[in-house]
Amino acid sequence: MSCPDPAADYVWNDALSDFSPVSLPSNVSRTSLVAATAKSLDKLRDARPRVHALTNFVAMNVSANVMLASGAVPSMTFRAESMPDFVASTASLLVNLGQLEPEREAAIKRAVPLALELNRPWVLDPVKVERSGMRQDLAAGLLRLHPAVLRANRDEVLALLGTTGSAEPDLEGATDTARLLAQSSNIVVAATGAVDIITDGKRTIRLANGSLLMDRVTAMGCASSALLACFLAVEPDPLLAAAQALFLFGVAGEVAAERAAGPGTFEPHLIDAIFAMDAATLDARGKLL
Numbered sequence: 001m002s003c004p005d006p007a008a009d010y011v012w013n014d015a016l017s018d019f020s021p022v023s024l025p026s027n028v029s030r031t032s033l034v035a036a037t038a039k040s041l042d043k044l045r046d047a048r049p050r051v052h053a054l055t056n057f058v059a060m061n062v063s064a065n066v067m068l069a070s071g072a073v074p075s076m077t078f079r080a081e082s083m084p085d086f087v088a089s090t091a092s093l094l095v096n097l098g099q100l101e102p103e104r105e106a107a108i109k110r111a112v113p114l115a116l117e118l119n120r121p122w123v124l125d126p127v128k129v130e131r132s133g134m135r136q137d138l139a140a141g142l143l144r145l146h147p148a149v150l151r152a153n154r155d156e157v158l159a160l161l162g163t164t165g166s167a168e169p170d171l172e173g174a175t176d177t178a179r180l181l182a183q184s185s186n187i188v189v190a191a192t193g194a195v196d197i198i199t200d201g202k203r204t205i206r207l208a209n210g211s212l213l214m215d216r217v218t219a220m221g222c223a224s225s226a227l228l229a230c231f232l233a234v235e236p237d238p239l240l241a242a243a244q245a246l247f248l249f250g251v252a253g254e255v256a257a258e259r260a261a262g263p264g265t266f267e268p269h270l271i272d273a274i275f276a277m278d279a280a281t282l283d284a285r286g287k288l289l
């Protein structure tokens with residue numbers, strides 16, 4: 001049975017009428033991305049920040065393990081009344097729209113205005129937004145509140161731009177599309193796929209690591225968004241936080257794919273590879289386009 005939170009709609013509608021855009025600086029090289037990713041991982045492992053993830057049941061377990069492997073400490077309650085306590089003490093927040101049962105929607109509408117008020121960076125993952133008008137409406141409202149980063153696959157990016165049809169087949173088209181959404185929403189967009197495109201509309205970083213197996217194991221996108229929330233806890237520039245998280249995730253995915261016998265054994269190898277990641281491995285494998 002759902003548990004409506006009477007405060008949620010009031011706080012939510014109030015928040016929608018009051019947002020402030022972010023402003024961003026410039027320039028990233030491969031060498032600096034390797035060094036910055038390793039540095040952020042050191043910070044995560046030392047400080048062990050707590051990161052609150054409002055995510056779906058399919059993704060919870062793998063996301064929590066990916067977060068723990070990075071050094072962060074996950075919390076995942078989606079009880080609306082618990083949001084003030086959990087958001088006040090979190091370093092950053094993940095908002096994932098997968099499954100989206102009423103309890104989690106109420107928690108999201110309570111948590112996001114609190115995160116904005118308390119200056120906690122947050123990530124939006126608009127899971128399968130192209131398939132549901134209800135999810136479209138919620139995602140559009142959330143985008144107006146300026147998440148630090150939107151992490152979405154190419155179909156989701158297109159849906160948020162209001163375009164129908166399937167994702168751009170070519171990289172330049174997909175890059176233009178991601179830039180357009182970043183500019184029109186004034187946020188960082190991390191459009192994942194075989195190549196991850198991370199852009200604030202001016203600066204763009206494209207990462208070509210990862211494995212085909214990541215498309216054959218459930219909730220890899222959700223787990224990448226969870227890892228991104230962890231990096232927002234230690235890296236203040238959202239473009240760099242997104243690039244570092246997806247760089248780590250992609251390189252760890254490649255390492256895992258070499259060790260796994262198939263999708264069934266991929267996930268534990270991925271978690272092991274994140275846990276053991278170092279600057280030398282990032283440097284040896286990192287591919288920027």
Ligand SMILES: Nc1ncnc2c1ncn2[C@@H]1O[C@H](COP(=O)(O)OP(=O)(O)O)[C@@H](O)[C@H]1O
Nearest residue numbers: 153192193194209210211212214215220221224
């Ligand atoms: N064909 C592929 N080759 C390499 N990496 C991939 C591939 N497909 C997805 N990935 C990686 O898997 C992760 C999840 O991305 P994606 O599949 O786009 O998300 P979602 O599960 O939300 O659709 C990202 O880190 C992405 O780089």
Ligand SMILES: Cc1ncsc1CCOP(=O)(O)O
Nearest residue numbers: 056058098099219220221222
């Ligand atoms: C909610 C849900 N339903 C099917 S898969 C899934 C989890 C999301 O998966 P992904 O992160 O790969 O988009």
Ligand SMILES: [Mg+2]
Nearest residue numbers: 127128221222
């Ligand atoms: Mg997804």
